[in-house]
Amino acid sequence: MISSPTPEKVTEIMNFIVEDELWPKRRPKAIELLRNFHQQGAEIILVSAAFEPAVAIFGEKIAPGDISGIGTSIFIEDGKLSLADELTVREKKMDLLRSKLGSHNLDYALGDTIADLPMLEASRNPIAVAPDHQLRAHALERGWKILE
Secondary structure, three states: OOOOOOHHHHHHHHHHHHHHHHHHHOOHHHHHHHHHHHHOOOOEEEEEEEEHHHHHHHHHHHOOOOEEEEEEOEEEEOOEEEEOOOOOOHHHHHHHHHHHHOOOOOOEEEEOOHHHHHHHHOOOEEEEEOOOHHHHHHHHHHOOEEEO
């Protein structure tokens, strides 16, 4: 889809995706909560199925320079753009997050779809953010906080 991809071209496209698609659809209450956690000194890690460069750019909009991101990897190989073998979803999200956390616990997790369930279940304080129907049912059943 991208002829002659370069890191600069990929960054330009990811900036466009964040500015025109992802940021306009952000959940203001969730962003405010993340910024509050950040101001209190918490380490914030965004984990998403979105392409990793877009996750990083989104994190920069929340707290410049201080949020790390985990997403679906993309590569430029032999002049072609390639994607990771699998999207960063469900258990893959949790595996990558565990590798980043090391021995630290997951104090808070925010998720909006059922694909976030493994991450939310691993958290001491799961928060469902404008959850889809399935996640809402799980959150209500378990007494989790729901942020609309």
